[in-house]
Amino acid sequence: MLSATHEAMLCPSMVSDKLSLLLPNDKLKLIGQSERFENGATHMKAKVFVSLKPGVLDPQGKAIQHSVELLGFSGIADVRQGKYFEIALQDSADQEQARESVTRIAREVLSNPIIEDYLVEIES
DSSP, rough: OOOHHHHHHHHHHHHHHHHHHHSOOGGGETSOSSSSSSSSSSEEEEEEEEEEOOOOHHHHHHHHHHHHHHTTTTOOOOOEEEEEEEEEEEEEEEEHHHHHHHHIIIIIIIITTTTTEEEEEEEO
């Protein structure tokens, strides 16, 4: 089974299909779209941070650390890479419902819970 990241790389529409199953289209906008909806309403913003769990090896982080050291930066003990997502929600969803929906999206689409942790923040 492919992770959500690999699915997005192979077939970006797969991720949007999964998102539409989790949250109705009228409640969801992806980053890069306008800060306002067509009817002029503002929205809440969800921020999702995904990172590898502490015991999971991070070869990309090690490569970044090595490159940073080669560029002359010192004092870097460790580098761990992750992913960051912003999801815009219409204000018609209450904050608790928005948190539940975005947490489900983070768990089922944006992360691999076996090797990754995620953090959801909701901004009004």
